Amino acid sequence: MRKGPKRPGFKFKNTKGIEYEVLFYKPNKKVYDHAVGLCHDPDEKDPKILIDPYQTDQGELNTAIHEFAHAFFWDKSETDVVAFANAVSRFLYNECKWRKSRPPAKTTKKKKSAKKRKKT
Numbered sequence: 578m579r580k581g582p583k584r585p586g587f588k589f590k591n592t593k594g595i596e597y598e599v600l601f602y603k604p605n606k607k608v609y610d611h612a613v614g615l616c617h618d619p620d621e622k623d624p625k626i627l628i629d630p631y632q633t634d635q636g637e638l639n640t641a642i643h644e645f646a647h648a649f650f651w652d653k654s655e656t657d658v659v660a661f662a663n664a665v666s667r668f669l670y671n672e673c674k675w676r677k678s679r680p681p682a683k684t685t686k687k688k689k690s691a692k693k694r695k696k697t
């Protein structure tokens with residue numbers, strides 16, 4: 578079993594002073610119905626944002642914006658958050674051509690380092 582996340586989580590505080598940790602994990606698909614992202618309720622202990630790392634760049638960008646929006650504007654509806662994240666990510670991706678400087682997770686497999694990985 579893998580201990581902890583691969584990458585150390587990014588941390589930030591929302592304007593209510595709640596600290597979130599962002600982890601690149603696929604949310605449990607049984608529990609969250611194949612969601613690509615997840616934002617915990619700010620009232621939970623040690624709330625986290627989970628982002629599925631196995632997405633396209635654009636998907637990851639959209640998910641990140643989406644989940645951060647939840648963390649800052651918890652009371653906003655899903656419809657509002659979806660519309661906001663789609664608008665921002667389309668602007669950044671299609672209009673400004675923002676891209677990651679490394680390939681997406683899918684293509685970063687190195688054959689040499691045969692680390693134990695659970696295929697789920």
Ligand SMILES: [Zn+2]
Nearest residue numbers: 643647655658
């Ligand atoms: Zn949402």
